[in-house]
Structure formats: structure tokens, C-alpha cells
Amino acid sequence: MPPPPPPPPPLVDDVIAEILLRLPPDEPEHLIRAALVCKPWLRVICDPGFRRSYRDFHGAPPLLGFLHRRMVIQGDSPARFASTTSVPEFPHPGSDTFDCRHGRVLLHMFPGFLVWDPVTGDRHHLPPEPEEIDWLIYSAAVLCAADGCDHLDCHGGPFRVVFAATHEVKDIILASVYSSEMGAWSAPVCLDNNTCEIYARHVLREGGATPYGLYYTPYLQPRRGTLVGDAVYFTVREGNGIVKYDLSKDRLSMIDPPTPDMYYITLMAMEDSTSLGFACIQGSTLNMWSRMMDTEEAAAEWVQCRAIELEKAIPVSVANPSDKPFVVGFAEGVGVIFVSSGVGLFTIKLSSGLVKKVDEPGKHFSVLPYMSYYLPKTGNGGGHDAADLPHNT
Structure with missing residues (x-):
């Protein structure tokens, strides 16, 4: 039996950021759920550079x-x-x-x-x-x-x-x-x-x-x-x-x-x-x-x-x-x-x-x-924790 194929290479942070930028700002739970997927995604979303890019990409706040x-x-x-x-x-x-x-x-x-x-x-x-x-x-x-x-x-x-x-x-x-x-x-x-x-x-x-x-x-x-x-x-x-x-x-x-x-x-x-x-x-x-x-x-x-x-x-x-x-x-x-x-x-x-x-x-x-704009809270404040979201979202 041939060996299983190797796992796909991990997405680099720049590609992840480009994908996450497209999440709609008027439904903040999508961004918060993305931050809970894994630590690399959380790191990307909580980066100040991503926050600036997210605002510039979407324009007027929701x-x-x-x-x-x-x-x-x-x-x-x-x-x-x-x-x-x-x-x-x-x-x-x-x-x-x-x-x-x-x-x-x-x-x-x-x-x-x-x-x-x-x-x-x-x-x-x-x-x-x-x-x-x-x-x-x-x-x-x-x-x-x-x-x-x-x-x-x-x-x-x-x-x-x-x-x-x-x-x-x-x-x-x-x-x-x-x-x-x-x-x-x-x-x-x-x-x-x-x-x-x-x-x-x-x-x-x-x-x-x-x-x-x-x-x-x-x-x-x-x-x-x-x-x-x-x-x-x-x-x-x-x-x-x-x-x-x-x-x-x-x-x-x-x-x-x-x-x-x-x-x-x-x-x-x-x-x-x-x-x-x-x-x-x-x-x-x-x-x-x-x-x-x-x-x-x-x-x-x-x-x-x-x-x-x-x-x-x-x-x-x-x-x-x-x-x-x-x-x-x-x-x-x-x-x-x-x-x-x-x-x-x-x-x-x-x-x-x-x-x-x-x-x-x-x-x-x-x-x-x-x-x-409403983004997940980092350790320095701003926003609510993802646990604060209603369970039915």
C-alpha cells in the first residue's frame, strides 16, 4: 500500500491575512470565530497591521x-x-x-x-x-x-x-x-x-x-x-x-x-x-x-x-x-x-x-x-472576548 500523501503545506500568514480581510465587518462573529481556529490565525487577526488593512479594505465602519x-x-x-x-x-x-x-x-x-x-x-x-x-x-x-x-x-x-x-x-x-x-x-x-x-x-x-x-x-x-x-x-x-x-x-x-x-x-x-x-x-x-x-x-x-x-x-x-x-x-x-x-x-x-x-x-x-470596527480583544484591551458572544451565533 502506498504511503499516505503528505499533509498540505501550511498557509503563510500573508495568504491567511488576505483571506481574512474579506470577512464582512458587519458580522463580527465571523472574525472572532476565525481567531479561535488556531493560534496562527489569532496572531494574524490581533496584529495591528491587519487591523489597519481591514479598516482600509472595507472603508466606512459597520x-x-x-x-x-x-x-x-x-x-x-x-x-x-x-x-x-x-x-x-x-x-x-x-x-x-x-x-x-x-x-x-x-x-x-x-x-x-x-x-x-x-x-x-x-x-x-x-x-x-x-x-x-x-x-x-x-x-x-x-x-x-x-x-x-x-x-x-x-x-x-x-x-x-x-x-x-x-x-x-x-x-x-x-x-x-x-x-x-x-x-x-x-x-x-x-x-x-x-x-x-x-x-x-x-x-x-x-x-x-x-x-x-x-x-x-x-x-x-x-x-x-x-x-x-x-x-x-x-x-x-x-x-x-x-x-x-x-x-x-x-x-x-x-x-x-x-x-x-x-x-x-x-x-x-x-x-x-x-x-x-x-x-x-x-x-x-x-x-x-x-x-x-x-x-x-x-x-x-x-x-x-x-x-x-x-x-x-x-x-x-x-x-x-x-x-x-x-x-x-x-x-x-x-x-x-x-x-x-x-x-x-x-x-x-x-x-x-x-x-x-x-x-x-x-x-x-x-x-x-x-x-x-469590532475585532477580538488582545491582552491589551479593545473589544470583547470570543466567549462573550451569545451561544446561538
């Missing part, structure tokens, strides 16, 4: 899960991180969540903010916002401040927090920025009463819902802010007014929306990264507009760029057919819109039209998507 905000009158949102992949739900530190961006989560833990990295577990407690901002209602955004960062996998490094609020007594909006490098808040800037009054007159002309003459309080919506270029955008309740904070100029301004008469709307960064997007559901149609952020604001115009029929895509509650769907969030980089209905919370992938239910019905107001 959507791992989300948190959400309720309307103010509905009370604080539940302290819960809901996974949309096989990643375990990260233990939430509690308190009210305002933003998820560049691998970080921003929470307001009175009397200050907390910046939390769910993947690494890092937490940074911020001092209270400036006393001059005696706020009535507010929103905030967190963003990476590292020079030259491509934001594919932001963990650690400097960050900024943009805080914008309606004043408790005066009909004005103010903003301030916290820098982790400086360890302090900037002097507040103001969108003055004159600007707000002009906008109130505009709302009245357009038939908006300002019932008390020119008396107008510019209630800043506690929705997630949107970052486009060097500016963060927030919305105002009456007429969907949009407040722009220019980071490079430290200046507040207000721009008109494409439609003033919808309550549930979402701002977004468009794929070209230079245009501000606006989405809402009118009837059964998801309508989207974009606005190029020109250097001359007066020259910028809204252009309707997309209309998606939802009548057959998003199920309607049989018990309450009048409970129409509404848009509650957007995940930049992956082109995913969140839509809430009486049946549940759904994602719509704009490139394919794929609809996926990701949560049960609830009082969703502003969904905060969390996007990051």
Missing part, C-alpha cells in the same frame, strides 16, 4: 447597534445599547444619550457630560457646560478632533463636544465647544433674538404653527446633530428651522428647511460628504433632499434627490392602521435610514432597499446609530 432618545415629555430614554449584529449589547453606563459618532457615545450625566467608548470601555467625564448657557432645552454632538484622522476606527485621541441650547429666559440659541485637549469649554456664541424673530416671521408667512403672533421661542430639538464638513447642524421645533454651528468660524446661523410642515424629520450627511441631507415621510413616501454647502450660503438650494415608496416595505399595525411610519435617524457612511412604526423600528438600506426590523415598537424620537 453599524453595530444603536441607542435612542425619546421626546422630552416622554422622559429619559432607557439606558440600553441595542445590537443590530452578533456583537453583544455593551453594558450601558446609564443616563441620557445624545449622540454617537466616531466610535464614541455622548451622555449627559448631570452636572456634566460623559464621553464613552463602548469598544474600549474608556470614559471621559466633562465639566459642566458654561454658566452663561442657562438652558431650557438642548442638544449636543461629539466628534473626533485628531488631525488627519480618516474616522474609520476612532478610539482614543482628542475629541470635541458641541453643546447647543435654547436659553431659559431669552429667546436665543447659544453654543459652546468642549475640547479634550484644552480641558475646557469655549466662550458661548449666540444666535441672537433678531435672527430668531426674522425666522418667526418667515414661519408665519409660510403658514407655520406659531399661533401667538410674533412671540416665538426657538426650541432646539433634542435630536442628534449632523456633522457635514466643519459644521454641525441641529433642528428647531417650529417650521423645521436648521441651526448651523460653524466650527472653523465659531459662529451660529440659521437656514431654511426644504419643507416646514413635517414634525418627524432627520438631517444627514450625504454620500459626497459635502451636502446636508433632509428626510421625512409624507403620506407613504420617504422623501429626501440635499443641499450643497457652498461658501456663499445664499447660493445654496435644496434639491429633492430621492423618493422611496414605503407602503409595501414597512408594515402597518393591524390594530391601529392610522399609526403611520416616521423617520427617526440616519447612519452616515453606510446609507441606512431608521423608520419607526406601530409594528417596530426598521432600517432601510438606501443602496439596495433592504428593510430589516431591528427593534420592537416604542417611543422612538431620535435613533443614535453606533458605528465602529
Whole structure:
């Protein structure tokens, strides 16, 4: 009997790495299971060079899960991180969540903010916002401040927090920025009463819902802010007014929306990264507009760029057919819109039209998507151990 053939030669690390690079980042359990195959594979996956190549190969980080905000009158949102992949739900530190961006989560833990990295577990407690901002209602955004960062996998490094609020007594909006490098808040800037009054007159002309003459309080919506270029955008309740904070100029301004008469709307960064997007559901149609952020604001115009029929895509509650769907969030980089209905919370992938239910019905107001790469933990931290994965994945 001839001797058995010799075993095949082992794959060299470079070939293994090229194969493992193709594992999809939005299903992290594949990479974690690969790391458990053998020590050489674990060594390849945990190598910093592989991590960099993996990020460069796939581009924008995947959507791992989300948190959400309720309307103010509905009370604080539940302290819960809901996974949309096989990643375990990260233990939430509690308190009210305002933003998820560049691998970080921003929470307001009175009397200050907390910046939390769910993947690494890092937490940074911020001092209270400036006393001059005696706020009535507010929103905030967190963003990476590292020079030259491509934001594919932001963990650690400097960050900024943009805080914008309606004043408790005066009909004005103010903003301030916290820098982790400086360890302090900037002097507040103001969108003055004159600007707000002009906008109130505009709302009245357009038939908006300002019932008390020119008396107008510019209630800043506690929705997630949107970052486009060097500016963060927030919305105002009456007429969907949009407040722009220019980071490079430290200046507040207000721009008109494409439609003033919808309550549930979402701002977004468009794929070209230079245009501000606006989405809402009118009837059964998801309508989207974009606005190029020109250097001359007066020259910028809204252009309707997309209309998606939802009548057959998003199920309607049989018990309450009048409970129409509404848009509650957007995940930049992956082109995913969140839509809430009486049946549940759904994602719509704009490139394919794929609809996926990701949560049960609830009082969703502003969904905060969390996007990051998730790789097996090395001895130096980062990620969860493979044993942390649910047994049914």
C-alpha cells in the first residue's frame, strides 16, 4: 500500500491575512470565530497591521447597534445599547444619550457630560457646560478632533463636544465647544433674538404653527446633530428651522428647511460628504433632499434627490392602521435610514432597499446609530472576548 500523501503545506500568514480581510465587518462573529481556529490565525487577526488593512479594505465602519432618545415629555430614554449584529449589547453606563459618532457615545450625566467608548470601555467625564448657557432645552454632538484622522476606527485621541441650547429666559440659541485637549469649554456664541424673530416671521408667512403672533421661542430639538464638513447642524421645533454651528468660524446661523410642515424629520450627511441631507415621510413616501454647502450660503438650494415608496416595505399595525411610519435617524457612511412604526423600528438600506426590523415598537424620537470596527480583544484591551458572544451565533 502506498504511503499516505503528505499533509498540505501550511498557509503563510500573508495568504491567511488576505483571506481574512474579506470577512464582512458587519458580522463580527465571523472574525472572532476565525481567531479561535488556531493560534496562527489569532496572531494574524490581533496584529495591528491587519487591523489597519481591514479598516482600509472595507472603508466606512459597520453599524453595530444603536441607542435612542425619546421626546422630552416622554422622559429619559432607557439606558440600553441595542445590537443590530452578533456583537453583544455593551453594558450601558446609564443616563441620557445624545449622540454617537466616531466610535464614541455622548451622555449627559448631570452636572456634566460623559464621553464613552463602548469598544474600549474608556470614559471621559466633562465639566459642566458654561454658566452663561442657562438652558431650557438642548442638544449636543461629539466628534473626533485628531488631525488627519480618516474616522474609520476612532478610539482614543482628542475629541470635541458641541453643546447647543435654547436659553431659559431669552429667546436665543447659544453654543459652546468642549475640547479634550484644552480641558475646557469655549466662550458661548449666540444666535441672537433678531435672527430668531426674522425666522418667526418667515414661519408665519409660510403658514407655520406659531399661533401667538410674533412671540416665538426657538426650541432646539433634542435630536442628534449632523456633522457635514466643519459644521454641525441641529433642528428647531417650529417650521423645521436648521441651526448651523460653524466650527472653523465659531459662529451660529440659521437656514431654511426644504419643507416646514413635517414634525418627524432627520438631517444627514450625504454620500459626497459635502451636502446636508433632509428626510421625512409624507403620506407613504420617504422623501429626501440635499443641499450643497457652498461658501456663499445664499447660493445654496435644496434639491429633492430621492423618493422611496414605503407602503409595501414597512408594515402597518393591524390594530391601529392610522399609526403611520416616521423617520427617526440616519447612519452616515453606510446609507441606512431608521423608520419607526406601530409594528417596530426598521432600517432601510438606501443602496439596495433592504428593510430589516431591528427593534420592537416604542417611543422612538431620535435613533443614535453606533458605528465602529469590532475585532477580538488582545491582552491589551479593545473589544470583547470570543466567549462573550451569545451561544446561538
